[in-house]
Amino acid sequence: MADKLAFRPRTIRFSIASSVERRYRTTAVLFVLPALVLLLAITIYPLIRTLSLTVMAQELTVSPDAEYVGLQNFQKVLADGRFWNAMQNTSFLVVVGVAIQLVAGTGLALLLSEIGRSRSVWVSLFLIPVMIAPVVAGFQFRVILNDSFGPLNYLIKWVSGGLISPPAWLADPKTALFSIMLTDLWQWTPFMLLIVLAGLQSISVELLEAAEVDGASYWQTFWRIKIPILLPVIIIGILIRLMDTFKTFDLVYLLTGGGPGSSTETIAYYTYLNGFKFFSMGYTAAMAFVQLVVIILVSRAFLAIQNRQQKVG
């Protein structure tokens, strides 16, 4: 094309080049357009629509009409004790649950990285929980944790010779939230394992060998070499699990219904009740936006840490 253009006057060459570029651009836009329309339809439009609902009062059990109420919905959310209780329960799942997943996942990844040939078999086995639908995992743990016929309490009594009286995991307010966390841990720790293992395998072997030659111990290598290199990857893993755990709904719905009392009512479950049981659409939208702001702030904090880490590196 450039050769053909070389023999034409400059203005004509410019005109032909622009026309070709325009055609390329149009083709590119046409290819991207379906995805863009889909994105607008299922993400941007609902987001804008929900934002508009946050300043409206709409009780669908009464009437489909919506009334402008300004920031009243946000004021009600912030004054709602049940909302804060749900946030507290969710924070427990997020902070404690993700921390345990990180430690356990990293530990398992370190172990697996030492294994040679059979590593892929072990990784496949560890990944089975991740491949199971959360609903199935929920039902499974509903049986496992059952006080009367669940295997967990049976094992505890058998191993302790009947000396230990295990709790009614899902029916005790002190253990119910932990039981939900346990189900989540079982299913998603392998995800963290996979993230960290991939990071470990990208570390240069020469670097580790050089450290060994210099007399670094295992733990020195771990803290001074592996962790700093893995940090960006770990941060991404934490962020993903954080956002997922924040949305915990299915396990609560299946295992406890938010009970006993309100001990396992998470923010996602409470939002669901307001939206799909009470049909208070404006209030639900306001609650959803408060959660969105929380998630954005936390994500920004983690990404800032990652950026700082990369600059130092």
Next chain:
Amino acid sequence: MLTSSRRVSLTAILLVVILVTTSFGTLLAQGEAPKVLNVVKFELCPKFDNVTVNVVGDAGHNLKPYQFWADDFAKMGIKVNVIEVPFEGVYEKEKTEFVAGTGAFDVVTFYPSYIGDFAGNGYLLPLDDYIKREPAAVWDPHQDDVLPPFRELYNKFGGKTYALTIDGDIHIFIYRKDLFENKDEQAAYKAKYGADLKPPETWDDYLKVGAFFTRKKGDKLAGETLTDDFFGSAEFAKRGFSYAWFMDRAASAGVNYFDENMKPTINSKEAVAALQNMVDSLKNAPPDVLGYGYDELRDAFIKGKVAMVVQWSDVPKKAADPNDSKIVGKVSVGRLPGTKVGDTVVHRSMMPVGRVVAVAADSKVPDAAYCVAKHVAYNRSLEQVSTSLTGLDPYRQIHLEHPEAYAPLMGEDNAKAYLAGLKLALPDGYPDIFIPGAAQYQDSLDLHVNKALAGQETPQAALDAVAKEWDAITDKQGRDKQVKLWQQALASYKALGLMK
């Protein structure tokens, strides 16, 4: 590389395998059906032109009638497509479709406390014209035979009939008659309490009898050594319907939801005492009772773990089924315990849940949908309520007059005793909240009852919180409108004798 003849053979084998497994799967899925009794007289609707009717309902045994009567529907030229939704999710699943106007359902099964919301918002077709259509043998579901509370409360809104009852839920008291009739246990109870051992007359007696029968593994019960812990009673203490077990107690003490001007009266001292009684009863219950929903509470009783329960009236049918129950022939039913008010012991039985079927206002096949609804609500209703294959409970006079329908399941004597127990309980019926916003009022009461049971709130604090939240809900729904609807509801409750 396969030759073409081998490819053809393999394809043929594969097709046969798929056909056989699908048919086998279909056969398995059909399962057994109750024996046709020919007691209820009816005629099928004239044949439609192979229409599909979409039926939605809570998943499980209560949707089995649509399998049982598949042949009947086929004779009417109707193909029934059943859509299952979770038990706790009926309201939100159906309301979402109604609000979105998807037309996804033709026949909707729902709990009758939602009738104000669904009928009031125009989601349902009035059925009065269908009921009056001729010939009556085809179209008339004989509503006069439906027991008044299940007809007036469950089926009507604004003076019109919008739904037909298929499940007449009411709480009854179910107990192990073998334990109460055991001579050793009677002597021990008399020695301990100075009174005769009998099904508890009051909720205070319920605590005493419950404590009496709560024993540890290795103790004796009715002359036998226990191989596991045994408990005097159990409750539905899981989030969802625990409020109904509280209201059994509170209603018998004279507690009402609201006064005539919709001021909540749910936090009166009688109500607090009732909630305290329920909290105290957990001492006599299995340690995981806070996780007991319908299934767990039923199984705790029919697996022989508990001496007495308050449950829905289908549980004695399950207790009589040797495939599931370890206490066949050992069960009796009676009136719920009551509360002494003055010189009288007042008994009340909550009527939570229940099920009705209605035709969606936007159904494209309303005539066929009505035929399906009427078939399960009237034509085959006796077969459905007398079998252990469903959890559907009697709601018509005709259901109470034919013990022979229940005899194959529980024996003739037990069948008569079961129906006699139901007849005792039915006049004690106490209604759920039926006005718009019912789901919100119920959720608030259930949450705080559950918090009291879990020890997160005292009974007084719990019920005070309910009263405050109920006021807020009433304001959100529109106070003037709610007061008017509540006053209409109160009038109908009083006319039916459900509230004094």
